[in-house]
Amino acid sequence: MEEIDDDRLDLGDLSELLGFQLRLAQAAMHRDFVEAMGDLDFKQRPLATLMLIGSNPGVSQIALANTLGTDRATMMMMVDKLQDRGLLIRTRSTADRRRQALHLTPAGTKAIRDARRRIQTHEKKFIDLFTPAELKKLREFLQRISA
Template identity: 30%
Template structure:
């Protein structure tokens, strides 16, 4: 097996991004799990509906960049908990629009406040310019 003495996994950008994502999301993940019993996908569906108000599962898949099976399961769990409601399109019965219920809106507002506070704590170790640059570079990487 050929070795590359200049390659160090600790400096491999995908590895670093994964490590940073795990380290930075664990505490917040515990918060939405403890408060609402949600998994990561459910939290992401809730946040997309909170931000965009009315969406289809397909639209959430595209925006969240998640597989339709995971989104479908999350939608079902949130519907079971009465955090969202489903409305069939009058024009196309195959299309289902999702919106947050009052309970879902309350959970969204609560978690949005917690997310903003958590984000501020994460960014407190950076200067405003560093935080802005980090966000800009991460957006660029995410855009592909």
């Protein structure tokens, strides 16, 4: 029986692409994020949505969609699910009655607090890979790519 080593594929020029390296790093952090969340049923986007409502009380669905780079209908479903879980409430905006003003419920606030605790442990795992000076540089580099 001939041995075939699956884990030693030659990545070729793929390994030198910045986009691919970035994707690998993001995948690694995402895997650990999922593991850190464990029983807490939160994916990155819905949690980010909830946190944005926390720091922007009364925010509209369209504003969330624009900030997170998705569309109205997609955000609609995400907000639906979070509402079904009792984590937020919709009220009509008084300033613009087309808009929903989103607010966290106490359960929503608690959910964020719980999630944040796990995220801190998760983040620390990666932050500890760098010196403070390196970390500052890394954040600045990533910001440069995003801008």
